[in-house]
Amino acid sequence: xxxxxxxxxxNKFGVLTRIAGMFSGRGFNIxxxxxxxxxxxxxxxxxxxxxxxxxxxxxxxxxxxKLIDVIEIEDFRDNxxxxxxxxxxxxxxxxxxxSEVMQICDIFRAKIIDVQPKNVAIExxxxxxxxxxxxxxxEPFGIRDLTRTGKVAVSRRQ
Amino acid sequence: MxxxxxQIICKLLERQGITVLSGIPGGAILPLYDALxxxxxxxxxxxxxxxxxxxAQGMARVTGRAxxxxxxxxxxxxxxxxxxxxxxxxxxxxVAITGQVARSLLRTDAFQExxxxxxxxxITKHSFMVMDTEELLHVIxxxxxxxxxxxxxxxxxxxxxxxxxxxxxxxxxxxxxxxxAPLGGAEEQIARMADLITxxxxxxxxxxxxxxxxxxxxxxxxxxxxINAPVASTLMGLGAIPGDDPLALGMLGMHGxxxxxxIMDEADLLIVIGARFDDRATGLAARFCxxxxxxxxxxxxxxxxxxxxxxxxxxxxxxxxxCQxxxxxxPQERPAWRTRIEELKASHPLLxxxxxxxxxxxxxxxxxxxxxxxxAIVSTDVGQHQMxxxxxxxxxxxxxxxxxxxxxxxxFGLPAAIGGAxxxxxxxxxxxxxxxxxxxNVGELATLADLNLDLTVVILNNGRLGMVRQQQELFYGKxxxxxxxxxxxxxxxxxxxxxxxAYDLQGITxxxxxxxxxxxxxxxxxxxxxxxxxxxxYPIVPPGAANVDMIRACPGx
Numbered sequence: 001x002x003x004x005x006x007x008x009x010x011n012k013f014g015v016l017t018r019i020a021g022m023f024s025g026r027g028f029n030i031x032x033x034x035x036x037x038x039x040x041x042x043x044x045x046x047x048x049x050x051x052x053x054x055x056x057x058x059x060x061x062x063x064x065x066k067l068i069d070v071i072e073i074e075d076f077r078d079n080x081x082x083x084x085x086x087x088x089x090x091x092x093x094x095x096x097x098x099s100e101v102m103q104i105c106d107i108f109r110a111k112i113i114d115v116q117p118k119n120v121a122i123e124x125x126x127x128x129x130x131x132x133x134x135x136x137x138x139e140p141f142g143i144r145d146l147t148r149t150g151k152v153a154v155s156r157r158q
Numbered sequence: 159m160x161x162x163x164x165q166i167i168c169k170l171l172e173r174q175g176i177t178v179l180s181g182i183p184g185g186a187i188l189p190l191y192d193a194l195x196x197x198x199x200x201x202x203x204x205x206x207x208x209x210x211x212x213x214a215q216g217m218a219r220v221t222g223r224a225x226x227x228x229x230x231x232x233x234x235x236x237x238x239x240x241x242x243x244x245x246x247x248x249x250x251x252x253v254a255i256t257g258q259v260a261r262s263l264l265r266t267d268a269f270q271e272x273x274x275x276x277x278x279x280x281i282t283k284h285s286f287m288v289m290d291t292e293e294l295l296h297v298i299x300x301x302x303x304x305x306x307x308x309x310x311x312x313x314x315x316x317x318x319x320x321x322x323x324x325x326x327x328x329x330x331x332x333x334x335x336x337x338x339a340p341l342g343g344a345e346e347q348i349a350r351m352a353d354l355i356t357x358x359x360x361x362x363x364x365x366x367x368x369x370x371x372x373x374x375x376x377x378x379x380x381x382x383x384x385i386n387a388p389v390a391s392t393l394m395g396l397g398a399i400p401g402d403d404p405l406a407l408g409m410l411g412m413h414g415x416x417x418x419x420x421i422m423d424e425a426d427l428l429i430v431i432g433a434r435f436d437d438r439a440t441g442l443a444a445r446f447c448x449x450x451x452x453x454x455x456x457x458x459x460x461x462x463x464x465x466x467x468x469x470x471x472x473x474x475x476x477x478x479x480x481c482q483x484x485x486x487x488x489p490q491e492r493p494a495w496r497t498r499i500e501e502l503k504a505s506h507p508l509l510x511x512x513x514x515x516x517x518x519x520x521x522x523x524x525x526x527x528x529x530x531x532x533x534a535i536v537s538t539d540v541g542q543h544q545m546x547x548x549x550x551x552x553x554x555x556x557x558x559x560x561x562x563x564x565x566x567x568x569x570f571g572l573p574a575a576i577g578g579a580x581x582x583x584x585x586x587x588x589x590x591x592x593x594x595x596x597x598x599n600v601g602e603l604a605t606l607a608d609l610n611l612d613l614t615v616v617i618l619n620n621g622r623l624g625m626v627r628q629q630q631e632l633f634y635g636k637x638x639x640x641x642x643x644x645x646x647x648x649x650x651x652x653x654x655x656x657x658x659x660a661y662d663l664q665g666i667t668x669x670x671x672x673x674x675x676x677x678x679x680x681x682x683x684x685x686x687x688x689x690x691x692x693x694x695x696y697p698i699v700p701p702g703a704a705n706v707d708m709i710r711a712c713p714g715x
Contacts, residue, residue, distance in 0.1 A: 013287060018279055025280050055463075062460040068284040068304060 184230025211241020216577020247564025368432015
């Protein structure tokens with residue numbers, strides 16, 4: 001099972017290594033990991049998607065809580081949060097397929113951000129199922145490059 | 159007041175109450191040593207940084223307060239790693255201050271540069287790299303606070319040479335770092351625990367180092383008395399209650415006495431305090447106390463439900479929780495259970511095999527218990543002698559028994575004993591070691607001679623890496639690879655070469671008188687006690703087996 005954790009940490013030297021080291025040292029699997037600044041420059045927010053059952057998630061949370069640089073952990077469960085991921089990809093096109101690719105992009109509200117004679121670069125934002133579906137549809141054209149940010153999430157609570 | 163970083167550190171350490179620290183100087187940390195020259199802090203010069211780390215650990219284990227060790231950059235720091243990792247696994251508060259190359263040289267592969275911060279990340283509670291002299295005013299007290307709070311552990315503070323040297327204005331000193339206030343449990347949890355205990359027919363306590371860490375030994379004894387439950391201890395918990403207490407079962411697990419593991423197996427309620435279900439204690443976890451419900455009182459929430467699920471648990475300080483629990487529990491007689499315990503003790507004792515030609519190591523441990531006062535500090539190294547001591551030496555007071563439990567570090571014994579002796583002046587200190595272990599940090603005999611402490615080292619000498627040899631005999635078809643030493647040093651002569659009084663018990667069967675002299679004469683001494691190399695530690699629970707499936711003794715005994 002996959003769980004999304006939002007972890008507020010001190011924006012200090014070595015924090016990422018410490019957290020990544022705890023995951024590898026204890027054998028927890030990180031699916032995606034995203035780090036970015038917050039409004040408070042002394043803090044960063046990590047969004048971590050972890051694979052594992054409830055027991056694993058409990059250990060992950062407890063072990064994270066033990067780290068001095070971890071300020072707060074939010075464990076997102078179903079419907080309590082919204083999440084998005086940004087994907088950049090480059091897809092092969094030719095004279096016949098270009099318009100079809102552009103049509104699919106329209107449907108998915110993806111943007112074409114670069115056009116070359118034999119390929120286009122596409123930007124897509126969405127939740128997991130939207131992204132998976134879009135990638136599935138692009139597959140037949142040939143995906144040359146793919147970069148994903150990993151999930152970022154925010155609570156729905158007021 | 160204008161002070162440089164090194165002077166600030168010395169002052170902050172003084173304010174923490176530190177009087178003695180151990181270490182070895184070197185280029186990057188020399189500014190700190192220059193400040194020590196004018197400081198009232200007493201520096202103990204070890205002969206290897208690992209020794210310095212274990213000297214600090216010895217002090218911390220005896221006092222319960224964080225102790226300090228120093229090392230320079232590069233090899234100084236890497237030599238400290240083992241002592242730091244050891245402190246992590248045994249939850250010992252330690253502050254290690256390491257020198258680092260100057261900021262301008264950082265990350266250039268400068269002379270004696272190593273990424274101390276990175277190397278120590280997984281073996282510390284926390285580590286700091288101080289990039290500005292002013293930060294020391296925050297970092298040093300915080301390092302002590304972290305080391306001593308909650309589940310104690312080691313903290314590393316890495317300081318570049320020019321941060322020691324840079325001068326800054328100090329107007330006010332920060333408060334010394336102190337452990338956070340200990341936490342108890344919720345009323346509801348306490349009530350549920352009390353209810354489980356009251357309903358239980360055959361409760362048993364399983365205690366660990368957390369009881370000693372929380373200074374909760376007396377309360378454990380009180381609980382055991384009140385509810386008539388026996389107390390089994392892990393290696394780290396020995397001494398929390400006196401080993402000769404009628405309810406004490408000694409050590410459980412891999413080398414526990416037969417009756418200990420059998421009694422635990424019959425329990426219907428396991429009250430676990432300050433322990434973490436380590437594999438050496440539980441054997442095959444699925445079959446450990448399999449008829450028992452579990453109450454778990456443990457300061458580190460990560461340890462709760464990690465190996466065995468509990469029926470009710472509190473992540474809190476053992477002392478606080480036991481205070482609460484004792485107000486909720488009335489005296490409970492359990493005559494049938496007490497009778498059963500006595501039956502099992504009588505029918506499955508820990509026997510000391512009779513050896514007409516030599517002294518069995520367990521016999522030695524018993525004699526040691528007779529000769530030493532209850533407040534004597536005893537350290538061990540790691541191996542067979544460590545387990546014989548755990549079985550046969552009756553530890554009677556908390557914080558008097560220093561042993562490397564989690565990491566199992568050979569070489570721990572001598573420097574830890576030095577630290578213990580420094581922290582407990584006027585009390586006799588004994589290090590029980592093996593001929594394999596002692597050589598790992600034998601250079602600390604020079605430190606011991608410098609300090610002229612009332613410390614006696616006893617080497618149980620079988621010319622082997624005995625525990626390895628035993629495992630090869632039992633589990634590897636007697637294929638003794640690399641466990642038998644070709645030649646043995648003359649340990650008595652070696653001690654004398656360091657200027658230490660020595661006794662050799664080769665050929666002497668009445669060892670008591672010699673030991674009495676070795677333990678009562680002032681100053682350091684070393685005793686070489688030959689041990690039959692064929693002796694094994696029994697019982698032994700084979701790897702992967704349940705505790706009750708122990709091997710009781712070698713065939714024919």
